[in-house]
Every structure is written in C-alpha cells, then in structure tokens.
Amino acid sequence: MKKKIINMTLDGKRLEAEEGTTILHAAREYGVHIPTICYLESLSPYGACRICVVEIGRGNGNTSLDTSCTREVQEGMEVQTQSSRVVRARKMIAELQVASAPNVKVAQDIAARVGLMKVRFPMDDNRCILCGLCIRMCYEQMDGKALGFAGRGTGRWVTMPFQERPETCRLCRGCDYVCPGTIIPCQGVKEPGELCGRCRPVEEYRCCPNSTFGCFCEKNPL
Numbered sequence: 001m002k003k004k005i006i007n008m009t010l011d012g013k014r015l016e017a018e019e020g021t022t023i024l025h026a027a028r029e030y031g032v033h034i035p036t037i038c039y040l041e042s043l044s045p046y047g048a049c050r051i052c053v054v055e056i057g058r059g060n061g062n063t064s065l066d067t068s069c070t071r072e073v074q075e076g077m078e079v080q081t082q083s084s085r086v087v088r089a090r091k092m093i094a095e096l097q098v099a100s101a102p103n104v105k106v107a108q109d110i111a112a113r114v115g116l117m118k119v120r121f122p123m124d125d126n127r128c129i130l131c132g133l134c135i136r137m138c139y140e141q142m143d144g145k146a147l148g149f150a151g152r153g154t155g156r157w158v159t160m161p162f163q164e165r166p167e168t169c170r171l172c173r174g175c176d177y178v179c180p181g182t183i184i185p186c187q188g189v190k191e192p193g194e195l196c197g198r199c200r201p202v203e204e205y206r207c208c209p210n211s212t213f214g215c216f217c218e219k220n221p222l
C-alpha cells in the first residue's frame with residue numbers, strides 16, 4: 001500500500017516525507033546532516049545518546065526538543081536542526097559524553113564537530129558510552145541474545161547473562177565491530193619503514209572495562 005505523504009519544513013525549507021519516516025531519515029534524504037552516535041541504519045533506533053536532537057514546532061510558536069532518530073515526521077511539523085537551542089543542547093550532550101569517555105574516539109569527534117572548546121566536568125575514563133549498539137547488533141542481526149544492560153544510572157553497564165558467555169554467542173564479533181568504545185586509537189608508526197604491530201595483538205587488550213566482550217580477550221581468545 002502506498003504510504004501517505006507528509007508535508008513539513010526542515011530548516012525553513014518545505015519537504016515531503018513518507019508517513020512513518022523518522023526526522024533523521026527525512027533529513028538524510030534531503031542531504032541535511034544531523035550528528036548521531038547510537039544510531040545505525042541497519043538497527044532499530046534506540047534514542048540513547050540524544051546528540052541527534054532537533055527543535056520541533058507545530059506552527060503555534062511553541063517548540064520542543066526531541067531526538068530525530070526516534071521521532072516520526074508529522075503533517076505541518078517545523079523542524080530546526082541548527083537553531084541556537086539545538087546547538088546549545090548538542091554542546092551540553094557532547095560535553096557530558098566526552099567527560100565520561102574522553103578516550104572514545106566518537107566522543108572526541110562529536111565534541112569537535114559541535115565546536116566544544118572546553119570541558120567543565122570532571123573527566124572519567126569510561127570506554128562504554130552506553131550506546132546499546134552491541135546489544136541491538138547481537139539481538140537483531142546476529143540472533144545471539146547474549147548481551148544486555150545491567151545496573152542503573154551511572155552504574156549501568158553492558159554484560160552477558162550472569163557474566164558468562166552463553167551458548168547462543170557464536171563469537172561472531174558483531175558486537176565488537178559496531179562498538180565505538182573498543183577501538184584502540186591508532187598511534188601510527190614513529191619511524192619511516194617501522195611496523196608498529198599494534199593491530200596484531202588486539203585480542204590481548206581488555207577491550208571493554210567490564211570485560212563485556214571477554215569472549216575475545218585472554219579468557220577465550222579466538
């Protein structure tokens with residue numbers, strides 16, 4: 001069945017989008033960039049990082065902020081992707097993210113992209129940014145059902161059931177592949193002709209703080 005066409009505006013320009021489309025998807029269809037962290041096209045949207053925030057109006061002067069990866073388009077919607085309110089919100093989200101996980105490349109990248117110059121909060125050294133990509137990858141693409149969140153608030157973490165690798169985990173490394181937190185920053189070589197070798201022993205690294213992906217570490221090397 002043909003889907004209904006929604007008329008809306010994005011940054012003041014009129015556009016048409018199919019009913020059921022998210023704002024993020026509609027924006028991408030028209031070449032408008034909205035930053036994302038916890039979104040991957042092939043996985044269901046989760047709305048965890050909130051960096052994809054946009055300002056939404058309904059034509060009555062009132063506006064609200066919402067995540068563009070989870071919010072569907074609606075008739076008459078007026079979306080701003082770069083308003084001063086959006087820029088402020090994104091900077092705050094990026095600042096909290098980079099303070100929590102300064103060694104995670106995606107956190108640094110987003111901070112740079114939103115123009116963050118200074119972090120006012122105490123720095124932590126988390127590797128997991130709680131994006132949930134590994135869990136969705138495992139459930140939705142790999143049929144592993146081997147990962148989930150445990151704990152609450154700042155004590156939230158990703159783990160396997162009872163911290164044991166279940167039989168349903170086939171060591172496919174799908175979780176590892178999508179995780180922005182386990183990437184070991186490339187230092188490059190120091191001398192011409194030198195081989196740094198950092199990539200080779202990757203399984204020797206404890207790639208996540210809680211050994212979530214312990215199945216790839218020294219416990220159960222591939």
Ligand code: SF4
Binds near residue numbers: 143147
């Ligand atoms: S390696 Fe195991 S935990 Fe990771 S995605 Fe594959 S099945 Fe899931």
Ligand code: SF4
Binds near residue numbers: 128129131212
């Ligand atoms: S372990 Fe990696 S993919 Fe999973 S929630 Fe943390 S940062 Fe995201």
Ligand code: FES
Binds near residue numbers: 068
């Ligand atoms: S990309 Fe939308 S909430 Fe993370």
